[in-house]
Amino acid sequence: MVSARRRLRCQSWPSAALAFVGCAVSIATAAAGSDAVSPVTACDRLQSESGPTIRVSEAQLRPAAGGLAAHCEVLAYLDERTGVDGQKFAIGLHLRLPEAWNGRFVFQGQGGTDGVLGSGDVQPGGGRPSALNQGYATVTTDAGHSNAPGPLGGASFGLDPQARIDFGYRADDVVTRQARHFIQTYYGRLPSYSYFLGCSNGGRHGMAITQRFPEHFDGVAAGAPAFRMPEKGLAGAASTQGFAAISPKAPDGRPILAQALSQADMELLSRAIVQSCDAADGLADGIIDNVPACRFSPRTLQCTSEKTASCLSAAQVAALENHFQGPTTAQGRRIYASYPYDSGIATEGWRRWILGTAPDSRVNAFNVSFGATLAYLYMTPPQAPLPNEAEAVYDFYRSVDVTAAHTRIFATSAAMPESSVQTISANAVDLSGFRQRRGKLLLYHGVSDPTFSALDTLDWYKRLTDAAGGEKATGEFARLFLVPGMNHCSGGPSTDSFDVLTPLVTWVEQGRAPERIEARAGATTPWPGRSRPLCPYPRQARYLGQGSIEQAESFTCAAP
Numbered sequence: 001m002v003s004a005r006r007r008l009r010c011q012s013w014p015s016a017a018l019a020f021v022g023c024a025v026s027i028a029t030a031a032a033g034s035d036a037v038s039p040v041t042a043c044d045r046l047q048s049e050s051g052p053t054i055r056v057s058e059a060q061l062r063p064a065a066g067g068l069a070a071h072c073e074v075l076a077y078l079d080e081r082t083g084v085d086g087q088k089f090a091i092g093l094h095l096r097l098p099e100a101w102n103g104r105f106v107f108q109g110q111g112g113t114d115g116v117l118g119s120g121d122v123q124p125g126g127g128r129p130s131a132l133n134q135g136y137a138t139v140t141t142d143a144g145h146s147n148a149p150g151p152l153g154g155a156s157f158g159l160d161p162q163a164r165i166d167f168g169y170r171a172d173d174v175v176t177r178q179a180r181h182f183i184q185t186y187y188g189r190l191p192s193y194s195y196f197l198g199c200s201n202g203g204r205h206g207m208a209i210t211q212r213f214p215e216h217f218d219g220v221a222a223g224a225p226a227f228r229m230p231e232k233g234l235a236g237a238a239s240t241q242g243f244a245a246i247s248p249k250a251p252d253g254r255p256i257l258a259q260a261l262s263q264a265d266m267e268l269l270s271r272a273i274v275q276s277c278d279a280a281d282g283l284a285d286g287i288i289d290n291v292p293a294c295r296f297s298p299r300t301l302q303c304t305s306e307k308t309a310s311c312l313s314a315a316q317v318a319a320l321e322n323h324f325q326g327p328t329t330a331q332g333r334r335i336y337a338s339y340p341y342d343s344g345i346a347t348e349g350w351r352r353w354i355l356g357t358a359p360d361s362r363v364n365a366f367n368v369s370f371g372a373t374l375a376y377l378y379m380t381p382p383q384a385p386l387p388n389e390a391e392a393v394y395d396f397y398r399s400v401d402v403t404a405a406h407t408r409i410f411a412t413s414a415a416m417p418e419s420s421v422q423t424i425s426a427n428a429v430d431l432s433g434f435r436q437r438r439g440k441l442l443l444y445h446g447v448s449d450p451t452f453s454a455l456d457t458l459d460w461y462k463r464l465t466d467a468a469g470g471e472k473a474t475g476e477f478a479r480l481f482l483v484p485g486m487n488h489c490s491g492g493p494s495t496d497s498f499d500v501l502t503p504l505v506t507w508v509e510q511g512r513a514p515e516r517i518e519a520r521a522g523a524t525t526p527w528p529g530r531s532r533p534l535c536p537y538p539r540q541a542r543y544l545g546q547g548s549i550e551q552a553e554s555f556t557c558a559a560p
């Protein structure tokens with residue numbers, strides 16, 4: 001009966017490829033013999049869990065609708081309080097408890113700077129099979145604050161020291177404990193296995209959990225992790241300042257970042273990178289699998305005389321090098337990793353972060369939003385206030401002294417418990433607690449991610465490898481999958497459609513580490529439907545020399 005219902009749910013998923021992935025999970029679950037668990041109490045009885053530190057605002061049974069299976073939906077607010085400047089704070093919790101529970105729990109980390117209570121039932125990147133529909137109890141949180149309107153809305157909570165701590169890591173702990181309590185009350189037992197999924201800031205939460213609360217989760221999937229957010233904020237400032245210096249100016253004198261490089265310029269650059277690096281993996285297929293071997297320099301495109309469609313000006317080359325090399329202090333100390341030259345940088349997904357997509361707008365690049373978080377959240381004490389206007393944030397970001405800001409963040413605030421160094425960073429490589437409890441960490445990162453550099457995650461992974469006793473020992477509990485061509489969490493000329501939950505569950509529950517993850521290209525890529533294996537670093541996808549180059553089975557994961 002249970003498997004018949006599961007089969008029906010599988011068929012309701014939009015794409016055949018995804019349905020296959022999702023059904024495979026259900027079948028594996030059924031084969032493991034874990035029959036669905038039913039509730040032992042009424043959903044609305046969870047309302048009575050309200051107390052001095054928690055307000056349950058909703059606990060209601062939801063019939064199957066809107067693509068979601070029947071479940072008990074719980075909304076609750078923990079530790080409600082009034083903070084700095086009279087701001088109201090609480091840690092929001094959004095829990096969904098399926099009527100047919102598979103005995104497992106998934107926590108979905110949110111992107112941005114949190115501040116929004118999401119649905120808690122999607123895998124990062126979207127379009128992937130619903131965890132709730134597979135029988136998981138799912139939860140998410142706003143991490144302790146609610147974003148206000150305007151460009152400062154996702155940053156002004158940084159004025160409140162406790163809100164920084166809640167955002168940094170405490171909400172992960174508080175919400176996990178409370179969700180487990182609700183699960184025990186509703187089903188009469190605790191979950192057999194617990195998982196955490198998140199991309200970007202959600203990936204940061206995932207890393208923070210493995211470092212700070214190793215007891216909570218059996219498996220964590222962290223995508224494009226924002227684990228060095230303040231450093232990235234400084235990298236974005238240096239990048240923005242470099243591109244602003246070569247941008248034409250609007251009538252009000254502000255540089256129009258979007259015009260620093262035209263779409264044709266970016267396509268020229270992307271084509272040259274592919275030409276230079278694509279075949280180094282043995283196959284010219286538009287995908288650069290041998291990332292470490294790509295030694296591209298935009299200087300090869302520099303005009304010898306005036307700028308034409310087939311070359312870049314010296315100023316453009318300098319601004320690109322400034323961005324891709326990553327920032328250093330005035331004393332030459334590296335602040336953030338470099339960015340890899342990759343095939344996915346002529347996309348809207350790249351441009352919207354770095355330059356902005358509106359051709360005549362002064363302030364449209366997502367990167368500029370890091371100006372608000374730099375001032376309000378990364379600096380201790382905050383460099384506030386700024387007027388709540390995009391122009392003011394832009395003016396601050398394109399004029400901030402990167403070296404002085406770096407000093408202010410790291411030299412002066414390292415000892416302050418509420419500083420970003422202490423709260424937001426998830427940069428530690430001592431995962432001994434997580435490893436000891438046999439936890440598994442699955443990391444993934446798009447090589448063409450414009451905002452958080454895949455090379456920064458790779459640097460961290462190498463440091464972890466050194467700390468954990470080498471490649472083999474590390475691969476037993478932590479693996480990194482680079483996704484060539486993929487932008488931030490999704491998009492780009494890449495195979496960006498893949499399921500991380502299934503391989504994570506198999507790793508944790510059956511002890512089989514992911515040797516490859518099958519991934520598929522979407523409709524907007526040059527090769528819709530193409531599939532590839534994603535490989536655990538340092539292995540790379542290699543063509544076997546026969547079979548269709550559109551199919552993953554024609555590829556192996558090989559040592560470089």
Ligand code: CA
Binds near residue numbers: 281282285
């Ligand atoms: Ca290739």
